[in-house]
Amino acid sequence: MAELTDKARTLIDDPNFAYLATVSKDGGPQVTPVWIDRDGDTIRINTAKGRAKDRNMRRDPRVAVSIAATDDPYERVEIRGHVVGTVDEPDARAHIDGLHRKYHDTDDAYPKRAGEERVVFLIEPDRIH
Amino acid sequence: MAELTDKARTLIDDPNFAYLATVSKDGGPQVTPVWIDRDGDTIRINTAKGRAKDRNMRRDPRVAVSIAATDDPYERVEIRGHVVGTVDEPDARAHIDGLHRKYHDTDDAYPKRAGEERVVFLIEPDRIH
Numbered sequence: 008m009a010e011l012t013d014k015a016r017t018l019i020d021d022p023n024f025a026y027l028a029t030v031s032k033d034g035g036p037q038v039t040p041v042w043i044d045r046d047g048d049t050i051r052i053n054t055a056k057g058r059a060k061d062r063n064m065r066r067d068p069r070v071a072v073s074i075a076a077t078d079d080p081y082e083r084v085e086i087r088g089h090v091v092g093t094v095d096e097p098d099a100r101a102h103i104d105g106l107h108r109k110y111h112d113t114d115d116a117y118p119k120r121a122g123e124e125r126v127v128f129l130i131e132p133d134r135i136h
Numbered sequence: 137m138a139e140l141t142d143k144a145r146t147l148i149d150d151p152n153f154a155y156l157a158t159v160s161k162d163g164g165p166q167v168t169p170v171w172i173d174r175d176g177d178t179i180r181i182n183t184a185k186g187r188a189k190d191r192n193m194r195r196d197p198r199v200a201v202s203i204a205a206t207d208d209p210y211e212r213v214e215i216r217g218h219v220v221g222t223v224d225e226p227d228a229r230a231h232i233d234g235l236h237r238k239y240h241d242t243d244d245a246y247p248k249r250a251g252e253e254r255v256v257f258l259i260e261p262d263r264i265h
Binding site: 030036072075 | 199
């Protein structure tokens with residue numbers, strides 16, 4: 008496990024979108040913008056069970072994450088890492104509520120959708136670029 | 137080949153950053169922000185020869201591209217596609233100059249770096265999401 012750099016920590020802690028790349032079943036790439044935060048140097052990404060990135064990360068734990076500052080896209084970092092675990096509801100629900108507050112500067116919880124189960128992916132960085 | 141949607145065309149034509157995901161030699165994902173434009177429905181991405189994305193796209197033509205509006209990250213599109221060809225210098229140099237003008241609102245050419253050779257990757261969309 009690599010340590011996050013100070014720049015990576017700042018970019019993650021600010022409400023910047025991250026772009027998460029995963030590997031599809033056919034071996035091709037998939038990329039999608041995500042909310043992100045961290046617990047120390049462990050990156051946390053929250054998704055709904057059954058989505059492409061959920062299925063991809065369960066099949067192949069390797070991920071790449073690119074984060075740029077919203078106000079300066081040239082201030083950026085790329086992280087390669089791998090999934091080391093997942094967290095289910097109710098903790099995953101509390102986590103998405105926290106991300107919702109971070110990214111929307113609100114006190115509201117994240118809207119609940121019928122039948123949607125949230126899951127947190129815990130990602131350890133291997134290389135920071 | 138899929139046709140780009142009107143929304144995808146607008147997001148590409150505006151100076152929004154795209155996030156390009158490719159597959160590394162080891163089969164893991166790589167993601168990086170890029171400038172982007174298009175010729176009709178063919179997406180064009182310009183890089184320097186020898187970079188990771190250059191090597192990756194020559195080895196495995198499958199790519200994924202995510203583009204969001206700078207002023208509204210929830211206005212976004214994801215495109216899966218594949219490389220159908222490349223364009224070398226001098227046309228690739230003219231292309232990066234055009235992208236530099238698009239993204240920096242300048243009349244200047246893109247700065248030349250000693251020994252750097254540019255290359256355009258031509259990408260046909262397969263699926264738009």
